[in-house]
Amino acid sequence: MPVPDSLIRTLLSEYEQRRTVAQQQAQDRKTALYRRIPRLQAIEEELEAIGLRAVRRYLQSGSMSKEQIMTSLKQDNERLLAEKRRLLSEAGVSEEDLAVHYQCPICQDTGYVGGQKCRCLQQRLIDYAYDQSNLKKIIRTENFSTFDLQRFSTAIPYGESHSPRDNAAQVRELTQAYARHFPENSPRNLFFYGVSGTGKTFFCNCIAKAVLDAGYTALYLTAYDFCSAMEAYRFRDKSAAAPSPSIHDLIRDIDLLIIDDLGTEFNTALSVSDLFYGVNQRLLQQKSTIISTNLSLEQIEKVYTERMASRIAGNYRLIKLFGPDLRLSPRLAP
Numbered sequence: 152m153p154v155p156d157s158l159i160r161t162l163l164s165e166y167e168q169r170r171t172v173a174q175q176q177a178q179d180r181k182t183a184l185y186r187r188i189p190r191l192q193a194i195e196e197e198l199e200a201i202g203l204r205a206v207r208r209y210l211q212s213g214s215m216s217k218e219q220i221m222t223s224l225k226q227d228n229e230r231l232l233a234e235k236r237r238l239l240s241e242a243g244v245s246e247e248d249l250a251v252h253y254q255c256p257i258c259q260d261t262g263y264v265g266g267q268k269c270r271c272l273q274q275r276l277i278d279y280a281y282d283q284s285n286l287k288k289i290i291r292t293e294n295f296s297t298f299d300l301q302r303f304s305t306a307i308p309y310g311e312s313h314s315p316r317d318n319a320a321q322v323r324e325l326t327q328a329y330a331r332h333f334p335e336n337s338p339r340n341l342f343f344y345g346v347s348g349t350g351k352t353f354f355c356n357c358i359a360k361a362v363l364d365a366g367y368t369a370l371y372l373t374a375y376d377f378c379s380a381m382e383a384y385r386f387r388d389k390s391a392a393a394p395s396p397s398i399h400d401l402i403r404d405i406d407l408l409i410i411d412d413l414g415t416e417f418n419t420a421l422s423v424s425d426l427f428y429g430v431n432q433r434l435l436q437q438k439s440t441i442i443s444t445n446l447s448l449e450q451i452e453k454v455y456t457e458r459m460a461s462r463i464a465g466n467y468r469l470i471k472l473f474g475p476d477l478r479l480s481p482r483l484a485p
C-alpha cells in the first residue's frame with residue numbers, strides 16, 4: 152500500500168482547485184455585495200490604504216508626534232469598521248458570509264499545517280491505502296441522524312432488567328457523548344458486545360462519522376481485515392519501498408481505530424498475537440480504539456488469552472447490546 156508521489160500530486164492539485172473555487176466564490180459574493188452597496192467597497196479601499204496614509208502623514212507632518220498620528224489613524228480605522236459593520240447588518244450580511252469558505256478550515260485546503268500533513272490529507276491517504284469506500288458509503292446511511300429508536304423492541308428479554316429500546320437509548324446517549332468529547336474520553340476505548348444484529352456496527356459507524364466530521368482520522372477494519380493487513384505487512388516484498396501508511400503506522404498514529412466483528416477472523420496463533428499487539432499498542436500510544444464482537448469477555452479470555460481480556464476489562468467501557476435481530480425486523484411496531 153505505498154502512496155505513490157503521483158497520488159500526492161493529484162491530491163494536492165485537487166486541493167488547489169478547491170482553494171481557487173472557494174476564493175472565487177468569496178470574491179463573487181463580495182462583488183455582488185459591492186454592487187448593492189458601493190460605499191462598502193470604498194470603505195474597504197480606505198481600510199487597505201490606512202497603513203500607507205500613516206507613513207505619508209508621518210513624513211509630511213512636522214508638528215505631530217508619531218503617537219498622535221497613530222491615535223488619529225486608529226480612530227479612522229475604528230470609524231470605518233463601525234460604518235462597515237452597520238452597513239453589513241442593515242443589509243443582513245455577516246462577516247462570515249464574506250469570508251472564504253474552505254472545505255477544511257484547519258489547513259484552508261492546502262493539505263498542510265505548519266509543514267505537517269493536515270488530518271484531512273492524512274485521511275485521504277488512509278482511505279487510499281485501505282480503500283475505505285465501504286465505510287464512506289455506509290456512514291451516509293448509518294449515523295446519529297438516521298438512528299431510529301423505534302426499531303428496537305420494547306419487550307424485556309428474559310434475564311435482562313430493561314428493554315432493548317431503553318438500552319439502545321442509553322447507548323445512544325453514551326456514544327454521542329463519546330463522539331462529542333473525542334479524543335478526551337475516559338475510558339478512551341469502547342467494547343460493544345452482544346449477539347448479531349443488535350446494532351453494534353451501527354453504533355461504530357455513528358461514532359466513526361462524528362469523529363471524521365470533527366476532523367480526526369479514523370479507520371474501520373473488521374478483525375479479519377486487520378489480521379490480513381498485519382499478515383500482508385509481514386510478508387510484504389521487503390526489497391520494494393516501505394508501504395505508507397503501513398498498518399503499524401496506523402496503529403501508532405490514527406486517532407480512532409475500529410475493529411469490528413472480533414471473533415469472526417480466522418483464528419490462528421498469529422492472528423491472536425496480532426490482535427493483542429494492536430490492542431496493546433493502542434493503549435501504550437494512548438489512542439482510542441473501539442471493538443465490537445459477538446463474544447463475551449469470558450469467551451475473549453478463552454479465545455484470545457487472559458492478557459487480552461484483562462487489557463479490555465481494565466481499559467475499555469463495556470457496552471452490551473441485546474434484543475431481536477434488527478436485520479430481521481427492520482421496523483418494529485412502537
Ligand SMILES: [Zn+2]
Nearest residue numbers: 255258269271
Ligand atoms: Zn485540512
